[in-house]
Amino acid sequence: MTDTVSVSGLSVRAGDRVLVEPLDARIEGAHCLGLIGESGSGKSLTARALVGLLPPGIVASGQVDFGGNRIDLSLPDRDAAWGEVRGRRAVLLLQDPFTSLSPVHRCGEQIAWSFAARDRAVSDSSTRLGRRSHRRYAAEVAALLAELNLDEAVAQSFPHELSGGQRQRVAIASAMATRPDLLIADEPTTALDASNQGEVLDLLRGLQRQRGMAMILISHDLGLIRGRADEVVVMRAGHVIERGETSSVLSSPRAEYTQALIAANPSIESLGHVHPDDAIASTSTAAHKATSLLEVRGVTKAFGGHTAVEAVSLEVGAGEILAVVGESGSGKSTLARCITGLEMPDAGEILLNGVPLPAGRRGRTPGQMQIVFQDPYSTLNPIFSVRQTLAEALRASGRHGADSEVDELLARVGLDASLAARRPSQLSGGQRQRVSIARALAPDPRLLICDESVSALDVLVQADILDMLAALRSSLGLTILFITHDLGVVSRLADRVAVMSGGALVETGPTVQVLNAPKHPYTMRLSAAARSNSLLANQGEAGGSHDGV
């Protein structure tokens, strides 16, 4: 099963529009090809074309050769020839472990389906999978689960009983079970927490290498590809911008675009060098001692029987950027919502400038604080134009909402005034997020809360917006509370870090200190994971250890 998979002339088009320019690739067994690009670059279409699962109206051309078995990629997705390819020759591992597993079947059974599919293909006898026949594969399923560091009990669990990382490992198990020639992993860890990503990817890479499969690893994150892919292809708008051996592309990128991608990659290593905002950071930390703008005292919030936030107290100094870090479910978003008053805390107090605020939204004013949400697609009212949205925000804060005021607001977030007439559907994700920052700035809030505000954006856009926030902090004296799971973002922006785990605040301190010398076990794990995924970390060493494949 160490066949070489070769792709020749793969291109994807919708009508006359070419979405992916012809691409050739050769992946030897046990090797891994990394495919890098931002959203819209055509990397996912390439993956789907290889298993004949393109959306309606989009067609592929070209050929793929699995160790002598050729298939024409232009065949329609219902063609019988694909039955031989999908599952047996090539498997697509999807991004979202929350929807890629069937919610009504036990995980063990779902993995057993793959084993049954493998046997069907080999013996060609109609081994139909009866209601209980998955038990036949119980031993194989258990062995595979053990290889993925999963407990045996997982076989008896339903997907909703598992964490995201566990679910994705179950999905990997069922992808591995058929022993395909080619495993295509489309952003396999993007939906997972930072502390989980590296571990799951390493497991995936280890199993794939051991079984001699070829792998295509698709990601927008250069840090995750580093040390895992042998060769890398950088795509942009359907074109291959650059390709080559991973370590050489990352250490000496030739294309300007690749250089920009590497520069934008939020790396916590930048802390080891001179922090560009060191001066500001130290002054604001000093200022924080004198005046704390926001004070949270013993805030607790439970949903049903589950305590999401437990007795959290923290302070944010005027002009400071405090990052609240934690994995999903750690209660960081709930804390932010309690501070804004969108959620009623069960206990505790929120003080702004030493004055207690009402628990809910009632009795609060827009100028006290504003929030920027994560999802750029639902953060703006889809039927309002940008001008309507911003004018309303200005009027709500006692101004006229005149066109000139709207234009000024747009300029502040780096958008052209000509965008004012557009609706959200006509804007890119980054532009929408800038508009929502403009809306939040309209009432001149003293505190800006960013709840994962850049995590849905591409790396380059992310970097731009983070730089913009840092600039706004200096020009407006803004205080920012930044909720994130991404330590790279933290090191780029924050003066201080508060780490949450299981609803409680486990560690607080200056960014440099918390990231370089974490005290709490959770923080250590997070920091180690981020370090191993970060681009510049131990470049030579990591590159060397994987060269001998």
Place this chain on the structure above:
Amino acid sequence: MTTLVQPSRRRGTRRRRRDSPGVLVILSFIVLALVAVAIAFSGVLVPNATTQDILSGSLPAGSAGHLLGTDELGRDILQLTIAGTASAVVGPVVIAVGSMLIGVLFGALAGFLRGSTDWVVGRATDVLLALPVMLVALVVAGILGSGYWVTVGMLVVLFSPSDVRIVRSGVMEQAPRPYVEAAQMLSLSRPRIMFRHIVPNVLPLILTNMLLNIAFALVTLSSLSYLGVGVQAGTADWGRQIADGRSIMFANPAAIIVPAVCIIAVACAINIVGDWLGDRFQNRGVE
């Protein structure tokens, strides 16, 4: 060596083809256009449909001067049917629009405010939904007399629970979205958030449901007319025509068939157009 991607012409035509209405939709629009003409010009077209010179008994279809024959009072079926369009269609439109307005008001309040408001509105709709429409109509007619507008008013109330529920569920789906929370962060008033921000985003759902309600109300109102509740005897009305035509069913089948076909055709036309518009609304904003 990159070439600019040309704007695709073929893609454009495919879009148009997908959006272009089918034969049924075009037929439905023709039916609705005829209805509009009949309502607008019935005074000119058939000024004395109900008061024509009364002959003796009914004439079969195809009689001289009466294409579809006459009813038992000697009134021309074709003229009567045209004159009956107004009462057949205007009432249902009023019912659908009226129940929609009630639905938007109470549905938005229940779905956005939740809590006790939601409970009260929810129980009120439960009670209304439990009432059998026909029975209530007969009872109301017995108490208030059987006027056309009394019946219409009653149907507005009886139709509103489904509107309330649909608007409520739509509002509940929108309420937790970040754009609504952003509006709350701006301390906008609750009516403004409900009716300026949320309701317009639920509008496709509301309008589609309203169009479907017109067809349902048309059938309900005609049934009530048939039972003698609603329009006064002697008034031109399709449901009434069917009821009156029973006695001459064999002498002139057209007396029943024509108004019945009209009811079915208009109800179907409104449903088809409603579906088509609903699909278009749903695709709005999807580029």
